[in-house]
Amino acid sequence: MQEEPEDFVVAAAQRGDLAAFNQLVTNHEQRVYNLTYRMLNDAEAAADATQDAFFQAYRALSQYRGGSFKSWLLRIASNICYDRLRSRNRRPTTSLDAMIEEAEKVGGTDLGLLEDPKSDPLDFATRRELARELAQALQSLPEEQRVVVILSDVQGMSYDEIVYITGASLGTVKSRISRGRLKIREYLHKSKELLPGDLRQ
Amino acid sequence: MNKPRLLKDWDETEAHRDQWLPLILDYQDGTLEGSEQQQLKQHLAECSACTADLEGMRQTVTILQRLPEKPAPRSFTLSPLQARRLKPSPVYRFSQFAAAIAAAFLIFAFALDLAGTFTPPAPASPVAVVTADPTATLEPIGTLAAAAGKPNSGSLGGLGGVQVTAANTQSANPTAIPAVTSKPGPVVNLGTSPDIRLVELALLAATILFSAFAFMARPRGPGRLKI
Ligand SMILES: [Zn+2]
Numbered sequence: 001m002q003e004e005p006e007d008f009v010v011a012a013a014q015r016g017d018l019a020a021f022n023q024l025v026t027n028h029e030q031r032v033y034n035l036t037y038r039m040l041n042d043a044e045a046a047a048d049a050t051q052d053a054f055f056q057a058y059r060a061l062s063q064y065r066g067g068s069f070k071s072w073l074l075r076i077a078s079n080i081c082y083d084r085l086r087s088r089n090r091r092p093t094t095s096l097d098a099m100i101e102e103a104e105k106v107g108g109t110d111l112g113l114l115e116d117p118k119s120d121p122l123d124f125a126t127r128r129e130l131a132r133e134l135a136q137a138l139q140s141l142p143e144e145q146r147v148v149v150i151l152s153d154v155q156g157m158s159y160d161e162i163v164y165i166t167g168a169s170l171g172t173v174k175s176r177i178s179r180g181r182l183k184i185r186e187y188l189h190k191s192k193e194l195l196p197g198d199l200r201q
Numbered sequence: 202m203n204k205p206r207l208l209k210d211w212d213e214t215e216a217h218r219d220q221w222l223p224l225i226l227d228y229q230d231g232t233l234e235g236s237e238q239q240q241l242k243q244h245l246a247e248c249s250a251c252t253a254d255l256e257g258m259r260q261t262v263t264i265l266q267r268l269p270e271k272p273a274p275r276s277f278t279l280s281p282l283q284a285r286r287l288k289p290s291p292v293y294r295f296s297q298f299a300a301a302i303a304a305a306f307l308i309f310a311f312a313l314d315l316a317g318t319f320t321p322p323a324p325a326s327p328v329a330v331v332t333a334d335p336t337a338t339l340e341p342i343g344t345l346a347a348a349a350g351k352p353n354s355g356s357l358g359g360l361g362g363v364q365v366t367a368a369n370t371q372s373a374n375p376t377a378i379p380a381v382t383s384k385p386g387p388v389v390n391l392g393t394s395p396d397i398r399l400v401e402l403a404l405l406a407a408t409i410l411f412s413a414f415a416f417m418a419r420p421r422g423p424g425r426l427k428i
Pocket of ligand 1: 217221244248249250251252
């Protein structure tokens with residue numbers, strides 16, 4: 001969204017204008033949802049976390065002091081994701097197998113990958129398979145690597161933004177990005193035949 | 202990059218990566234310059250592991266960038282009721298806070314009253330009388346009350362409307378033998394307990410009043426809120 005006008009919208013929201021706040025929600029819900037979805041790998045949990053993020057943002061609105069509102073929201077959202085993942089890990093019923101099963105289920109219904117058939121020669125089944133693999137590859141990363149890889153490589157955010165969102169140093173962010181990329185590469189390496197032709201070696 | 206078979210190999214691989222990955226990432230970003238770029242290029246020419254890492258990172262980025270946006274399943278805008286519940290009116294928040302504070306003080310004052318510590322120490326009361334009682338040391342609360350020459354049962358009776366639990370009465374009573382030398386309890390009570398009673402009544406009134414304010418100013422409307 002445009003930078004200048006959004007400042008005015010944020011200011012209006014801070015003065016208590018609910019319509020202005022909802023304008024901000026509309027502007028950013030897509031991106032917030034995608035972060036939570038890629039982090040949690042579960043559509044329902046992601047919707048829940050997204051709603052929570054906007055609830056928290058609304059309550060903490062007076063604490064927002066300029067800068068990128070989008071980054072501020074994503075910071076709240078990523079913290080919520082950490083909490084969710086932590087409580088998910090505490091649940092004894094969620095074994096690694098169950099999580100992989102979940103990842104497969106979600107990956108299977110994630111038909112979004114490489115949606116445009118004209119721009120990509122892959123057939124639908126292969127794309128779906130690849131989406132599933134990629135979802136699992138992301139899930140295989142430690143949380144702190146997962147979040148930076150999603151922000152950097154899926155959402156295309158800058159290092160500065162990622163530093164702000166994660167609260168980690170630039171060096172740490174960069175190290176997590178490179179380590180995460182390599183882990184994903186290794187994960188996908190096992191299912192080499194799934195890679196699009198131009199990426200196969 | 203081949204899978205290392207030995208732990209030692211793995212350690213060496215990781216140490217090697219620690220050294221070169223930052224440069225490789227900058228190189229991938231196109232921000233590696235000057236001598237560092239020369240240094241890395243030279244290394245890449247003779248190190249297949251780092252070359253594979255660079256290639257792997259490039260491939261991962263390419264494929265992740267193709268991961269499309271997942272459409273949000275619904276709108277996350279806030280309804281007016283949700284907004285009110287998330288940020289209740291200042292009157293509501295203040296009233297709730299004030300009611301809680303008043304209630305806390307009420308409990309505190311009540312506890313003090315029961316313990317009898319609110320009674321000022323009797324100036325000429327012979328404390329020795331109390332310590333002579335063998336059970337006295339076991340019940341410091343009771344001894345205090347006795348030292349002040351004020352049987353607790355008396356002060357409790359004076360509270361009137363305020364409820365007294367069995368436990369409180371029990372703990373207050375056992376050693377509270379009417380003091381030998383000081384005046385009878387009721388006389389002392391007349392001097393001290395009205396103060397604490399007044400405070401207690403005021404706090405009770407404040408608690409009820411602020412609770413009522415909070416109730417009236419509470420966020421209302423249909424719908425539900427998960428938070
Ligand atoms: Zn090397």
